[in-house]
Amino acid sequence: MYSAKINSCLKKEKISSGDKVKLIQKDGKEYEGILMPRPDFGGSKDNIILKLKSGYNIGIKFEESMKIKKSGKGAELEAFPSLKFSSDKTLPKISLVATGGTISSRVSYETGGVKWLMDAGQLFFLAPELQKIAVFRKIEKPFLIASENMDFGHWQKLAETCARLLNEGDKGVVVTHGTDTLHYTSAALSFMLKNLTGPVVLTYSQRSTDRGSTDTPMNLVCAAKVAATSDIAEVVLVGHGESADTFCIANRGTKVRKMHTSVRHTFRPVNDVPVAKIWPDGNTEYLGEHKKRAEGKVIADTKFEEKVALIKYCPGANPEMIDFLREKKYRGVVIEATGLGHVATDESKNNWLPAIKRAINSGMLVCAAAQTLYGRLDPLIYGEGRKVLSLGVVYLKDMLPETAYVKLGWVLGHTKDTKEAEKMMLTNYAGEITARTGTETFLY
């Protein structure tokens, strides 16, 4: 919301968000652009935000002495122009894969709803800086959906697309994606893509591209920088590092989670530090170890078992849920256990041990991950954990529950042998298990 002062001026002139307006200063200087809605976070309510013809937003402190006039309907917002791509042959070649989500959408000022951008090239209108970073060799749209509608079939298609683009010679691939399940996709690609020659960089937007607070431009620029110029050859998720538009962080695909429904720095590393910090107009700082670029052929190893589940233990929860999965012939389950890896183990009616035992005896792979999200499991400290462990439950150390769920489907897609699957679950393929969890990774 703008300040009361601004709102009363806008009302007087019958101006609303999305209108083209002219702002005239006391000294005669003029600004023309589309009036943007006021962001929810940050900035001053006394600043009017205009989207200029260049695609950039500016905030101008509103003074009583200023005049504001409507200069046209903001019809051009209805279809962002599609910018021409750079053809500077000296720049690295990368490709863009658009899959849907807020970053591929815009608000219609008429209906208030969100629509897909017609053309991925329209993203360049929002972030003209992209032209100086890379040549976009290809722009592909294997599907355009909200990420909550994705499943392993989409992950497979996406892995195959990224492998092909890298094998065609791209230095890296940028994938734009909805935020809701982006961390599940980043985990899936981390397991499915083998022998990466360069980075697969997932990015997103938490605010639609025509809001004043949109995170699209900075996220896109930083993602393109990582794809084109970093030395990383992993699946990473790039987005705002903090609330302000200062820098982005690149998080390892298996160690990241959407932690907030709405803030722009929603994707946080869990039990890890980011791989890198990226300043949109400056350096890239590497924070830890990562796999480096290499020659070779990228392989999309996408076999996947869909009969897997993720369930959360909570006090009083009836273990009949485990029996149901067994009867439905699920091949594996990840239990989000409490604390260091516990479930009810006493003689009450809700004791989970008998149902877990029946599941394991039937050939199901039963794994435990931490409901706390942060920290490592350790079944040996308390008697309750030892009881669970002794049944054959696989304790997944510091692996995120969401990553564990995706990995379980991938592992069971590769073997019918439970012992082999257990071994694979405890093998570190893509940074999903770390040797040590430092306190600096808590609430990063």
Next chain:
Amino acid sequence: MYSAKINSCLKKEKISSGDKVKLIQKDGKEYEGILMPRPDFGGSKDNIILKLKSGYNIGIKFEESMKIKKSGKGAELEAFPSLKFSSDKTLPKISLVATGGTISSRVSYETGGVKWLMDAGQLFFLAPELQKIAVFRKIEKPFLIASENMDFGHWQKLAETCARLLNEGDKGVVVTHGTDTLHYTSAALSFMLKNLTGPVVLTYSQRSTDRGSTDTPMNLVCAAKVAATSDIAEVVLVGHGESADTFCIANRGTKVRKMHTSVRHTFRPVNDVPVAKIWPDGNTEYLGEHKKRAEGKVIADTKFEEKVALIKYCPGANPEMIDFLREKKYRGVVIEATGLGHVATDESKNNWLPAIKRAINSGMLVCAAAQTLYGRLDPLIYGEGRKVLSLGVVYLKDMLPETAYVKLGWVLGHTKDTKEAEKMMLTNYAGEITARTGTETFLY
């Protein structure tokens, strides 16, 4: 682990953790105490930690010039002495309710396992400062169990115990409890205890009471301070505010979550700031609004419906789980939805809408909470959310999923009417719904 230098000295003298030792400085000064294991976090590996006869631990920097000798087996650790309570009539009266958990346990050096303390009074041996804060009128042990074995029956018993103690005249009640499900219990007591006259203060220990890094003394002292001298009349959870032994935070019972498997400052506020910061030897700083002490009679309103469930939506998850709950005659479910409150809503086989519709038509109360944990739901922003909302799913704003699960059981214990239950779910009873979620509450 101690430093290699210390370990080699200990090995030479055949000393191990739990032994009584004498440390002799170059200048002849001696320290005698039980050799404690080295904490995992914090402090220097070059400091030897001794538990003195007073119950306090000290860390002494080990120098080459020092001598260390075994002076006896640490047999006294096998049973901490039970300290006499203060009888200073000028101090406020409070009571202690011990329910089990690490804070009521100690490691046996012989077996490596964890045993319960025999006597809650033994806790006073660990924190002699308690005697200066309050008179402990009663010490009760309604049950002694690991918190992962608790369910609503234990919550009911605990609520009744706390109400009775307050009605007998206590200024406040301290409840010691295992950490695993402590935040579920704090939510349950928040709903069950009405007309609180003073605080019900839950506290815990992440490290057993005979480890060098135990958090028991500071947590107990701060919890007792809140119970005896604060002006709060809510259910709060008190524990380490940060990694070091500097201060504790008191978190609102409905807005707190165990966020790390092992660190001592594991309980964090979610979508709220703490009610207060408590310095163990100093002031209490209040950070936000809270209910104040009042006269009257505390009521334990403990009716509870156990046929409720908490399930987490994830990509590819089959909605048959919802059908299963319906067939098993569950009366309500909380779905941990993605992002602003989404599940799969497209035409794929995993579309959750038909199953949700069947559940609602059968009379089940279907609620949505945020899988991200932080932030607020908003079903109106995207078409997917609107589809879910239009079925009659109750969007629980910024309520934690765990709190929502507990509240659902409590609400359905009070009414058979779904409309009334929906209204109750959206009524703020104990701070579980806030009007606004500020960014300062993210990753506090």
